[in-house]
Amino acid sequence: MRLGIDFGTTRTIVAVADRGNYPVVGFDDPDGDSVDYFPSVAARVGDHIVYGFAALEAARDGAPLVRSFKRALAAGSLHPDASVDLGGRNVRLSALVAGFLTALRDALVTSSTMSDVLSDEEPLEAMVAVPAHAHTAQRLLTLDAFAAAGFSVAGLVNEPSAAAFEYTHRQARTLNARRSRVVVYDLGGGTFDASLVQVTDLVHEVEASVGINRLGGDDFDAALARCAMSVAGDPVLTPDQEAALLEDARAGKETLSPQSRRIPLRVAGKDVSVGVDAFYEAAAPLVRETVDALVPLLGSADATGLEASQVASLYLVGGASELPLVARELRERFGRRVRRSPHAAASTAIGLAIAADPDSGFTLTDRLSRGFGVFRDRDGGATLAFDPLIGRDLRTSVDVDVSVTRRYRAAHNVGVFRFVEHSRLGGAGEPTGDVLPLAPLYFPFDASLRDGRDLSDVSVVRTGDGPLISEEYRVDRSGAIEARITDLDTGFTVVRRLGAGE
Structure with missing residues (x-):
């Protein structure tokens, strides 16, 4: 069975490739109703962790709950032993994500609209998504967690790139020779991404991407909660009361329609009412931040930019884009060519299912969306x-790997490779913007140092002509990077999956 799985910050959505159709999977909630998502939450019940609907049920009985743990994957400090606090107990993030995905797989088999055709032995081949600006560690941990949960990962696709497939599948008539591009505006629960995609029939090429790693529906929930606190006189809340208010704000936000005037909420057991206009005033800066981020794609954040870039549509996807304020603000800037996906929350999952379908005919060339380099010792x-x-514009594909090679004579006893990923380079060629340092890699150019010692304690000294060294950096089909450093004179090699740590 081929699936598209959009592991979301607040909800995870699954679509199926079924003979040219791409239906969204329904999951049974505790009331026996079918809903088109599996909640991305975890709760601790004694020494056990439960996920999804079971976690929500446990939380109602007082169990500690953690939401939006996917956001921790985007942290610059992410490493294999990174943990999340769950009711006063640190839980390893990798284990938490793998446990959630295992629960998702179990729910697909036992309590979904696919249960009749799936079994525990059914191989599940999944096309998986990550934010366009996901760094290497985030990509690797995501891949490892899906594998640990029993999924066979067919590929890793950037979220807005997958949504572009869903756009072409539904809106192909809007594309023509004069307007052959689409901007995918993806506002999810935890992140914002946008991509400018050139479409020629079923061939998709991502020309550029922008993103904000920590801006999404959670931030709109927090803005609404602050409004409610102000109405209630800014009382001091316990952690449980804060969590309850945020959950109430999330639910209230999701019920908004263009006709809504007030939002009823509860603050520490007290009923309050927040005016929609007051909430929109508080949330508008968040939307404007996403609009401003579009400038590198279009040259200007208005309808002129769409026209000059030959854009057929600004396509709104992601659960948070369903907030009426988002479409209203964007239409004021970009005019009538703003379209919201009819399945905004499920667009990425549907696009992933299309990507997973070998008979769909859709192809994708993406961009790395972040640069990568190394600080080297001199003198x-x-x-x-x-x-x-x-470079961040390196073309990538789910079908092929890309590699870059350097060769030189070593001039020092030890090579200390201080790798970083970055969003852009400054005028002097230095990494700037969002800079993510990776764990350093030590390579003993001097063969006498290849005895297993800790090279971080060895002083770097210039030695003159050393061995011939090859550095190969491979960007795999998931967008993750592997470094392979080799002494070509002896064959001695060190390999590191960057971001995976050691």
Whole structure:
């Protein structure tokens, strides 16, 4: 069975590739109703962790609950031992994500609209999505968690790129020779991404992407909660009361329609009413931040930019884009070519199912969306110089790997490779913007140091002509990067999946 799985910050949505159709899977909620998502939550019940609807039920009985744990994957400090606090107990993030995805797989087999055709032995081949600006560690942890949960990962696709498939599947008539591009505006529960995609029939090429790693529906919930606190006189809340208010705000936000005037909420057991206009005033800066982020794609954040870029549509996807304020603000800037997906929350999952279907005919060439390079020692370790290895516009594909190679004679006893990922380069070629340092890689150029010692304690000194060194950096089909450093004179090699740590 081929699936598209959109592991979301607040909800995870699954679509199926079924003979040219791509239906969204329904899951049984505690009331026996079928809903088109599996909640991305976890709760601790004694020494056990439960997920999804079971976690929500446990939380109603007082169990500690953690929401939006996917956001922790985007942290610059992410490493294999990163943990999340769950009711005063640190839980390893990788285990939490793998446990959630295992629960998702179990729910697909036992309590979904697919249960009649699936069994525990059924191989599930999944096309999986990550934010366009997901760094290497986030991609690797996501891949490892899906594998640990029993899924066979067919590929890893950037979320807005997958949504572009759903757009073409439904809106192909809007594309023509004069307007052959679409901007996918993806506002999810935890992140904002946008991609400018060139479409020629079923061939999709991502020309550029922008993103904000920590801006999404959770932030709109927080803005609404602050409004409610103000109405209630800013009382001091316990952690449980804060969590209850945020949940109430999330539910209230999701019921809004263009006709809504007030939002009823509860603050510490007290009923309050927040005016929609007051909420929109508080939330408008968040929407404007996403609009401003579009400028690198279009040249200007208005209808002129769409016209000049030959854009057929600004396509709104992601659960948070369903907030009426979002479409209203964007239409004021971009005019009538703003369209919201009829399945905004499920658009990415549907696009992933299309990508998973070998008979769909859809193809994708994406961009790495972040740069990668290394700080190298100079002058016997006295200074550092930055060497940009891979540009953020590097073309990637779910079908092929891409590699970059460097060769040189070593001039020091030890190579200390201080890798970083970055959103852009400054005027002097230095990494700037969103800079993510990765764990350093130590390579013993001097063969006498290849005895297993801790090279971080060895002083870097200039030694003159050393061995011939090859550096190969491979960007795999998931967008993750692997470094392979080799002494070509002896064959001695060190390999590191960057972001995976050691």
